Ligand code: AHM
């Protein structure tokens with residue numbers, strides 16, 4: 001974006017999207033704007049680091065048995081507080097909370113459900129590496145009176161919006177409402193989100209992959225075969241050299257893939273046969289899969305399109321293969337052959 005180019009704010013973008021394509025009703029726009037505002041507050045806290053006394057462990061475990069960092073807890077509180085009073089939500093669910101958070105009685109209840117991973121990439125918080133927030137928006141089922149966990153258990157294909165913020169060298173917000181993917185950069189001086197990339201597209205082919213290779217000995221045969229072939233480079237069956245990147249923050253890995261292509265994998269492995277991977281379907285895989293598909297990429301769990309999975313529980317885990325379409329189809333094919 002050149003210095004003189006006309007700046008389009010998130011608000012203007014959403015209003016025009018509604019006017020032109022009818023995809024962002026007023027209530028949904030308000031909801032997205034409140035989430036974006038909360039991300040601004042989180043970005044500010046992250047940016048203070050040690051000066052804000054926000055680093056380190058909070059000394060408690062979350063529902064998944066993971067030790068929560070102070071910033072995990074703070075980000076969760078920021079999102080809950082910001083979204084309680086607006087009147088557009090019926091309930092929220094978070095990776096950091098055991099069960100759902102209904103909107104308190106003192107506020108009006110709206111028709112949307114919001115899910116989030118308040119601070120993704122927790123292992124990178126204390127070492128000043130990019131982290132982020134991931135969110136997903138569903139419509140509450142028709143006729144719902146009091147929200148329950150079951151109301152959230154809708155396949156990802158039902159999402160009406162999804163997005164993530166990356167707190168990195170720049171703070172960016174990537175958003176889809178089902179009509180392509182756009183990126184907004186936080187203007188830190190003005191405090192506003194400015195549209196900086198329209199209609200992001202993931203190249204269908206790539207020479208870059210992302211996987212935590214320290215788990216290689218535990219991988220199942222289809223993943224072993226796929227990675228082994230990538231690593232053989234030009235003289236191997238794939239006939240080209242591949243490069244590897246692993247940030248250990250899904251938000252940052254997915255953001256790279258949206259910008260220049262690649263495949264991101266977090267497979268199930270043989271360590272815990274009953275645990276299908278590390279990542280959570282509702283807070284991580286579904287929103288990212290919606291974004292990736294809207295940018296022309298693909299997302300599967302090895303055998304099935306992630307957005308078609310019928311969730312069985314709020315904190316369910318899932319294997320994830322997403323990014324450049326041809327590579328995702330390649331590794332999915334190896335699972336189907338197995
Ligand atoms: P978190 O939500 O607790 O931060 O965990 C999810 C993160 C992803 O962002 C990332 O892709 C993955 O866990 C990294 O896992 P690993 O520690 O195996 O590298």
Ligand code: MG
Nearest residue numbers: 117120121284
């Ligand atoms: Mg996460």
